[in-house]
Amino acid sequence: MLSGNKAALIELAKYKMPFGKYKDQYLVDIPEYYYTWFKQKGFPKGKLGNMMQQMYDIKINGLEELIYTIRREF
Template sequence: MQPNKEKLIELAHYKMPFGKYKGDYLIDIPEYYYTWFKQKGFPEGKLGFMMQQMHEIKINGLEELIYTIKKQFSK
């Protein structure tokens, strides 16, 4: 499966809209936060999908990929 470039760029620049990490980029939120959501249930919709993706990126040690995308494709 080929990653969608636009989706990765959007993920790299997406900010948390609520809670303790409101305003932080999803990539900057610690892995334990995503693990907690995985156990309790991710939010519905786009945010939940992006949080699931970020959880997978973090547990697989791919954060540097997102930081690189964020830097190369600044908004």
């Protein structure tokens, strides 16, 4: 794994939602349906939107445990 990808995964694992219903919760702890709604309506622009898109992809592929492991170890 490239070091840039590693840093991005660590950041994704530790990132918390900055607004709304799930404010201050880790992105990985937010239910999949929330990401599905954003997928249909459009993710926010910028870094948060990119991270939410990545988390959507992780969740629909059942890879949350990878993010939990990264969060525990880093």
